[in-house]
Amino acid sequence: MTGRDDVFDVYQEGRRPAGRGAWLLLGLVLIVGALVGAGAGYGLARGAWVIPGAIATRLPEPVAAWLPKGAPLVPPELEGYAFELLDPETKSGEATLKVRLLDKRVGKPVADALVYAHRLDMAPDGMPTMTGKLKPEASPGPGIYAFRANLAMEGRWRLSLAAKVPGETGTVQDQLVLKAVE
Incomplete structure (x- = not known):
């Protein structure tokens, strides 16, 4: 051996x-x-x-589309509120995004809500990891909320918003899509 x-x-x-x-x-x-x-x-x-929203937003679009959509956890009293973009199209680069929170039941803007932006990303164009920086700015008028954003490239961007409305329980949440152009 x-x-x-x-x-x-x-x-x-x-x-x-x-x-x-x-x-x-x-x-x-x-x-x-x-x-x-x-x-x-x-x-x-x-x-x-259902897959939690925090996880679902990070999944590739084809996978997220295949997964079941959970019922929104919005209290009935908050269903009457909605965000709207004042300028759905803006220049790429540094931009000011202006939104309005509407009480659809009376057709008037909500002026005294605490509105904050969760996230700005390019999920509508299939790039949820491409994010932009957001910074709140002073309100340009009653019921209008502004955010300074860096839209690094052209395309569709998703702005995720939330608001606390005085006198209501829960949080109003919405996602708006805007387009950055050259």
């Missing part, structure tokens, strides 16, 4: 073959994993479960 074979034999002597218990444990883990995966898929397919 050569020296190399001696090393192999010593290595093999230290190993024991897997026993029946190890194989049973492995089989059990695989079966449980398959059942959990099938159950999760079934729950998603029938709409019993």
Whole structure:
């Protein structure tokens, strides 16, 4: 025998073959994993479960379109509020985005809401990881809320907004799409 074979034999002597218990444990883990995966898929397919919005916005558009859409968690009293862009088309680069929060029930803007921007990204053009910086600015008029934005390139941008309306419980949330042009 050569020296190399001696090393192999010593290595093999230290190993024991897997026993029946190890194989049973492995089989059990695989079966449980398959059942959990099938159950999760079934729950998603029938709409019993939804993917949280924070995760769904980071998924590729084809995958997100395939997943079931959950019912919006908007209290009924907040369904009468909506955001609207004052300028749906703006120049790329540094821009001021102006939005209005409307109370659709009375047709008037809401002047005293706390409005903040969550995110600015290019998800409508299939690039949700392409984000822009946002900074709140002073209101140019009653019921109008402004944000300084950096629209780095031309295309469609999604502006995710939220607002706390005095006297109402919950948060008004909306996503608006604007277009940056040269």
